Amino acid sequence: MNSQITNKFQLNFFEFDHGFCESKFFSGHPEYLNVISSLLMLLLTIGKTDNLIFCLRINGISSMLYHYYGTIGFGIIDRASMISVAISA
Numbered sequence: 001m002n003s004q005i006t007n008k009f010q011l012n013f014f015e016f017d018h019g020f021c022e023s024k025f026f027s028g029h030p031e032y033l034n035v036i037s038s039l040l041m042l043l044l045t046i047g048k049t050d051n052l053i054f055c056l057r058i059n060g061i062s063s064m065l066y067h068y069y070g071t072i073g074f075g076i077i078d079r080a081s082m083i084s085v086a087i088s089a
Contacts, residue, residue, distance in 0.1 A: 013073030017066075034067035055085045
């Protein structure tokens with residue numbers, strides 16, 4: 001019984017999650033436009049120090065990884081970083 005419950009909640013970090021609109025209109029994965037916009041968000045925080053800025057940097061990095069690789073694990077990290085930005089704002 002215990003193993004059945006545990007198997008339902010196992011997560012493969014590197015399993016492909018899903019594609020967004022960009023991957024449907026362009027060549028699929030990686031989603032280059034989303035990666036570039038995440039990189040811009042990261043670059044805009046250079047030279048600034050604040051708790052919110054730190055959270056935005058983490059979000060920029062995690063969002064770049066998620067939209068480049070498209071895996072569930074990076075998707076969870078990306079979503080968690082968005083929550084941290086919302087809480088620190």
